[in-house]
Amino acid sequence: MSSITVTVIDREGTRTEGVDWKDYESLMEALTRHKYPILATCGGNASCSTCHAYLDPEAFRKSGGTNEEEEDLLEMLDDTRHETSRLSCQVEWSEDLDGAEVTIAPEW
Ligand code: FES
Structure with a gap:
Protein backbone atom coordinates (compact mmCIF):
# COMPACT_ATOMS: atom_id res chain seq x y z
CA MET A 1 0.00 0.00 0.00
CA SER A 2 1.23 3.46 -0.80
CA SER A 3 0.21 6.76 0.52
CA ILE A 4 0.88 10.41 -0.22
CA THR A 32 -13.96 11.88 5.08
CA ARG A 33 -11.62 9.47 6.86
CA HIS A 34 -9.93 12.54 8.29
CA LYS A 35 -13.36 13.78 9.45
CA TYR A 36 -13.63 16.73 7.14
CA PRO A 37 -17.31 17.72 6.91
CA ILE A 38 -18.09 16.29 3.52
CA LEU A 39 -21.50 14.68 3.36
CA ALA A 40 -20.91 12.58 0.23
CA THR A 41 -24.61 11.81 0.16
CA CYS A 42 -24.38 10.05 -3.19
CA GLY A 43 -21.66 7.75 -1.91
CA GLY A 44 -19.11 8.88 -4.47
CA ASN A 45 -21.13 8.60 -7.65
CA ALA A 46 -20.73 12.13 -8.99
CA SER A 47 -24.34 12.99 -8.36
CA CYS A 48 -24.60 15.11 -5.20
CA SER A 49 -21.73 17.64 -5.39
CA THR A 50 -21.31 17.74 -1.58
CA CYS A 51 -17.70 16.63 -2.06
CA HIS A 52 -16.79 19.70 -4.13
CA ALA A 53 -13.21 20.90 -3.62
CA TYR A 54 -10.65 23.07 -5.35
CA LEU A 55 -7.24 21.75 -6.27
CA ASP A 56 -4.21 23.92 -6.75
CA PRO A 57 -3.75 24.52 -10.50
CA GLU A 58 -0.87 22.10 -10.92
CA ALA A 59 -2.70 19.34 -9.08
CA PHE A 60 -5.81 20.02 -11.13
CA ARG A 61 -3.81 19.47 -14.29
CA LYS A 62 -2.12 16.36 -12.91
CA SER A 63 -5.47 14.95 -11.82
CA GLY A 64 -6.55 14.88 -15.44
CA GLY A 65 -9.28 17.50 -15.01
CA THR A 66 -12.98 16.84 -14.83
CA ASN A 67 -14.76 13.88 -16.37
CA GLU A 68 -18.05 14.15 -18.23
CA GLU A 69 -20.41 13.20 -15.41
CA GLU A 70 -18.59 15.52 -13.07
CA GLU A 71 -18.73 18.35 -15.56
CA ASP A 72 -22.53 18.06 -15.80
CA LEU A 73 -22.86 18.48 -12.06
CA LEU A 74 -20.28 21.22 -11.67
CA GLU A 75 -22.04 23.24 -14.36
CA MET A 76 -24.94 23.62 -11.96
CA LEU A 77 -22.74 25.19 -9.28
CA ASP A 78 -22.38 28.61 -10.86
CA ASP A 79 -21.56 30.52 -7.70
CA THR A 80 -18.96 28.30 -6.17
CA ARG A 81 -17.38 26.73 -9.21
CA HIS A 82 -13.79 27.75 -9.89
CA GLU A 83 -11.42 26.85 -12.69
CA THR A 84 -9.87 24.11 -10.59
CA SER A 85 -13.07 22.66 -9.14
CA ARG A 86 -13.32 18.89 -8.86
CA VAL A 102 -6.98 20.85 -1.58
CA THR A 103 -9.48 23.50 -0.51
CA ILE A 104 -12.90 22.30 0.56
CA ALA A 105 -15.55 24.33 -1.28
CA PRO A 106 -18.25 26.19 0.64
CA GLU A 107 -21.54 24.48 1.25
CA TRP A 108 -24.12 25.72 -1.18
S1 FES B 1 -19.78 12.25 -3.19
FE1 FES B 1 -21.49 12.88 -4.31
S2 FES B 1 -20.65 13.93 -5.97
FE2 FES B 1 -18.92 13.25 -4.90
Whole structure:
Protein backbone atom coordinates (compact mmCIF):
# COMPACT_ATOMS: atom_id res chain seq x y z
CA MET A 1 0.00 0.00 0.00
CA SER A 2 1.23 3.46 -0.80
CA SER A 3 0.21 6.76 0.52
CA ILE A 4 0.88 10.41 -0.22
CA THR A 5 0.18 13.55 1.74
CA VAL A 6 -1.77 16.64 0.77
CA THR A 7 -2.45 20.00 2.37
CA VAL A 8 -6.10 20.61 3.19
CA ILE A 9 -7.75 23.98 3.76
CA ASP A 10 -11.11 23.59 5.43
CA ARG A 11 -14.18 25.85 5.22
CA GLU A 12 -12.92 27.94 8.13
CA GLY A 13 -9.64 28.54 6.33
CA THR A 14 -7.58 26.29 8.59
CA ARG A 15 -4.68 24.82 6.71
CA THR A 16 -3.37 21.36 7.61
CA GLU A 17 -0.29 19.91 5.99
CA GLY A 18 0.60 16.24 5.85
CA VAL A 19 -2.91 14.83 5.51
CA ASP A 20 -2.36 11.28 4.32
CA TRP A 21 -4.20 9.82 1.33
CA LYS A 22 -3.96 6.10 0.73
CA ASP A 23 -3.81 4.56 -2.71
CA TYR A 24 -7.11 2.70 -2.43
CA GLU A 25 -9.09 5.85 -1.60
CA SER A 26 -10.65 8.54 -3.74
CA LEU A 27 -9.78 12.01 -2.51
CA MET A 28 -13.29 12.24 -1.01
CA GLU A 29 -12.69 9.02 0.95
CA ALA A 30 -9.41 10.32 2.31
CA LEU A 31 -11.05 13.59 3.37
CA THR A 32 -13.96 11.88 5.08
CA ARG A 33 -11.62 9.47 6.86
CA HIS A 34 -9.93 12.54 8.29
CA LYS A 35 -13.36 13.78 9.45
CA TYR A 36 -13.63 16.73 7.14
CA PRO A 37 -17.31 17.72 6.91
CA ILE A 38 -18.09 16.29 3.52
CA LEU A 39 -21.50 14.68 3.36
CA ALA A 40 -20.91 12.58 0.23
CA THR A 41 -24.61 11.81 0.16
CA CYS A 42 -24.38 10.05 -3.19
CA GLY A 43 -21.66 7.75 -1.91
CA GLY A 44 -19.11 8.88 -4.47
CA ASN A 45 -21.13 8.60 -7.65
CA ALA A 46 -20.73 12.13 -8.99
CA SER A 47 -24.34 12.99 -8.36
CA CYS A 48 -24.60 15.11 -5.20
CA SER A 49 -21.73 17.64 -5.39
CA THR A 50 -21.31 17.74 -1.58
CA CYS A 51 -17.70 16.63 -2.06
CA HIS A 52 -16.79 19.70 -4.13
CA ALA A 53 -13.21 20.90 -3.62
CA TYR A 54 -10.65 23.07 -5.35
CA LEU A 55 -7.24 21.75 -6.27
CA ASP A 56 -4.21 23.92 -6.75
CA PRO A 57 -3.75 24.52 -10.50
CA GLU A 58 -0.87 22.10 -10.92
CA ALA A 59 -2.70 19.34 -9.08
CA PHE A 60 -5.81 20.02 -11.13
CA ARG A 61 -3.81 19.47 -14.29
CA LYS A 62 -2.12 16.36 -12.91
CA SER A 63 -5.47 14.95 -11.82
CA GLY A 64 -6.55 14.88 -15.44
CA GLY A 65 -9.28 17.50 -15.01
CA THR A 66 -12.98 16.84 -14.83
CA ASN A 67 -14.76 13.88 -16.37
CA GLU A 68 -18.05 14.15 -18.23
CA GLU A 69 -20.41 13.20 -15.41
CA GLU A 70 -18.59 15.52 -13.07
CA GLU A 71 -18.73 18.35 -15.56
CA ASP A 72 -22.53 18.06 -15.80
CA LEU A 73 -22.86 18.48 -12.06
CA LEU A 74 -20.28 21.22 -11.67
CA GLU A 75 -22.04 23.24 -14.36
CA MET A 76 -24.94 23.62 -11.96
CA LEU A 77 -22.74 25.19 -9.28
CA ASP A 78 -22.38 28.61 -10.86
CA ASP A 79 -21.56 30.52 -7.70
CA THR A 80 -18.96 28.30 -6.17
CA ARG A 81 -17.38 26.73 -9.21
CA HIS A 82 -13.79 27.75 -9.89
CA GLU A 83 -11.42 26.85 -12.69
CA THR A 84 -9.87 24.11 -10.59
CA SER A 85 -13.07 22.66 -9.14
CA ARG A 86 -13.32 18.89 -8.86
CA LEU A 87 -15.76 16.54 -7.24
CA SER A 88 -13.32 14.95 -4.84
CA CYS A 89 -15.01 11.54 -5.21
CA GLN A 90 -13.85 11.59 -8.82
CA VAL A 91 -10.23 12.40 -8.04
CA GLU A 92 -8.23 9.21 -8.13
CA TRP A 93 -5.14 8.67 -6.07
CA SER A 94 -1.89 9.21 -7.92
CA GLU A 95 1.67 9.60 -6.73
CA ASP A 96 1.77 12.74 -8.83
CA LEU A 97 -0.67 14.38 -6.43
CA ASP A 98 1.73 14.18 -3.51
CA GLY A 99 1.89 17.64 -1.94
CA ALA A 100 -1.28 18.88 -3.64
CA GLU A 101 -3.29 21.61 -1.98
CA VAL A 102 -6.98 20.85 -1.58
CA THR A 103 -9.48 23.50 -0.51
CA ILE A 104 -12.90 22.30 0.56
CA ALA A 105 -15.55 24.33 -1.28
CA PRO A 106 -18.25 26.19 0.64
CA GLU A 107 -21.54 24.48 1.25
CA TRP A 108 -24.12 25.72 -1.18
S1 FES B 1 -19.78 12.25 -3.19
FE1 FES B 1 -21.49 12.88 -4.31
S2 FES B 1 -20.65 13.93 -5.97
FE2 FES B 1 -18.92 13.25 -4.90
